[in-house]
Amino acid sequence: MTETSIKAHWKNSLTSKLLVRFWLSLILFSLIMGGIQYQSLHQFLFKGETQDLQAQIGLFEANQLKIWFNHKQPFPSDWPGLSPGVIVGFFSPDKEFEAIFSREAVKTKNAFGVEKSFFMNQVRTNKLRTNAILTTPKGLHYLVISEPIYLNQETVTSISAQNPKLSPDNTLIGYAVLGAPLTQINNTLQHQFQVFLVSTLLILIVGGLLTYYILRKPLKPLARMSEISSKIAAGDFALRIPEEPSASEIAHLRFVLNLMLETLNRSLATATEAQEQMSRFIADASHELRTPLTSIRGFLEILLRSPETDPETLTAAYATMLTETERLIHLTEDLLTLNRLTKRTAEELQDKPETPVQSILPELLPLLNSLLAYRTLDIHAEELSLPVESGELKQIIYNLIHNAIQHTPVNGKITLKTGTANDEKYLSVTDNGEGISSKDLPYVFERFYRGSRSRERRSGSGAGLGLSIVWEIVNLRGGRIDVKSELGVGTTFYVYFLNNFVNNV
Numbered sequence: 001m002t003e004t005s006i007k008a009h010w011k012n013s014l015t016s017k018l019l020v021r022f023w024l025s026l027i028l029f030s031l032i033m034g035g036i037q038y039q040s041l042h043q044f045l046f047k048g049e050t051q052d053l054q055a056q057i058g059l060f061e062a063n064q065l066k067i068w069f070n071h072k073q074p075f076p077s078d079w080p081g082l083s084p085g086v087i088v089g090f091f092s093p094d095k096e097f098e099a100i101f102s103r104e105a106v107k108t109k110n111a112f113g114v115e116k117s118f119f120m121n122q123v124r125t126n127k128l129r130t131n132a133i134l135t136t137p138k139g140l141h142y143l144v145i146s147e148p149i150y151l152n153q154e155t156v157t158s159i160s161a162q163n164p165k166l167s168p169d170n171t172l173i174g175y176a177v178l179g180a181p182l183t184q185i186n187n188t189l190q191h192q193f194q195v196f197l198v199s200t201l202l203i204l205i206v207g208g209l210l211t212y213y214i215l216r217k218p219l220k221p222l223a224r225m226s227e228i229s230s231k232i233a234a235g236d237f238a239l240r241i242p243e244e245p246s247a248s249e250i251a252h253l254r255f256v257l258n259l260m261l262e263t264l265n266r267s268l269a270t271a272t273e274a275q276e277q278m279s280r281f282i283a284d285a286s287h288e289l290r291t292p293l294t295s296i297r298g299f300l301e302i303l304l305r306s307p308e309t310d311p312e313t314l315t316a317a318y319a320t321m322l323t324e325t326e327r328l329i330h331l332t333e334d335l336l337t338l339n340r341l342t343k344r345t346a347e348e349l350q351d352k353p354e355t356p357v358q359s360i361l362p363e364l365l366p367l368l369n370s371l372l373a374y375r376t377l378d379i380h381a382e383e384l385s386l387p388v389e390s391g392e393l394k395q396i397i398y399n400l401i402h403n404a405i406q407h408t409p410v411n412g413k414i415t416l417k418t419g420t421a422n423d424e425k426y427l428s429v430t431d432n433g434e435g436i437s438s439k440d441l442p443y444v445f446e447r448f449y450r451g452s453r454s455r456e457r458r459s460g461s462g463a464g465l466g467l468s469i470v471w472e473i474v475n476l477r478g479g480r481i482d483v484k485s486e487l488g489v490g491t492t493f494y495v496y497f498l499n500n501f502v503n504n505v
Helices: 003-012 014-059 062-069 116-125 156-160 183-233 248-305 311-342 357-372 390-406 466-476
Strands: 087-091 097-102 131-135 141-150 172-181 376-380 413-421 424-431 480-486 490-498
Touching (some): 062 087, 062 141, 248 311, 357 376, 357 390, 390 413, 390 490
Antiparallel strands (some): 413 424, 480 490
16 A cells, blocks of 8 residues: 555544544634633733722822822822832823823833823823723833822722712812833733643644544444455455444444345345256256157158158157147146246235135046046045135145156055144145155255156156146245155145135235
């Protein structure tokens, strides 16, 4: 397998598709959770910084601020109580700039590059008590808040509440604008983002490897199914997918595949057997048809070569040709009967015929007596009816007795018997003839079968279709047929029908 084919196989494999879906799901989940975590941390840090700035105002007393705003004393150049980096700007009630200072003295520009114009813009363009993030020309980010300052408050922190309660004579003396650098917050957020990326990559790699390892075992049965299916497709139809611990879906798939293979195997065996039977049937039928036709052709050639043949020879030739022609007619009729029986539809078999055995015996006996030729036929028939049509019952009895006559020597005995046993009606034909060997018993109902396949056809024997016709009739009417035989003792054929027979065909 080339490198390109290996890559293509891996790309299209179930394992790779599951891994890709796992990674996509994990990435999506990580992005959602990371976004939520980042936003929560961002809000937490900014809220804390805002509260810290609001607390810085509490460092100044309102009376002292009033003195500064009234210019009785100058604003200080710095205020040690402020947090590092925090800048405070004061504006008059009409929003005119008054002063700006931080923890250390602020010169033209403070150490963080914040100009007083940023504070002025914050007061002039933004509403009070709102936050704003300003960026200096040097790229530093500041969180800026603005608060009004009233005279009657003991400390400025009281006005930072959501609903300050001021006395009716409160007086606005100015505004305070505070700014704090966001360097530490940005560093914290950036560090958190880096940690998130690294941890997510590690989770993806380790999770992917663990998932691949975990998926190998449950997917092994599928790989084995594919391997065995390839061997079956190559012609090894006896293979089956073995039982092994697996998920319920894979177990169900294995069961269905094995069931399908069994069905296909049976169908293939049936088709092969049917093909073999058809080939044997064609060969036997051709042989049966060729024998009388060859005989007729031989006599015709003799007659053509000897136009002045004596009357006795002509009579013998005509009699032989008539006999062979009758054999052809009988063979053709049997073939047509078999074809008609095998093509019977369900609608034709919906009726439930009942034919008394005693009613058809008077019509059969003259014909059977002409075939016995010094053999004895004993009849022990009870008064019962069998679930077949009259013509079908005649054919069953005639074919069974005719078969017995062919294999029973002169002075032999044939017995026809009917009765009931074990909730079944039965009809049996017994002879004391030559019997059937055990190796031939499984084939006696096959078409054109006449005992051992290696034995030559004897004069007067049938074409081997009589028992096949009996089997077709009994099978179509829901009965069963059985045979028992012993060499040198005789043979008995049994036809059974249920007493409460219901035609479900």
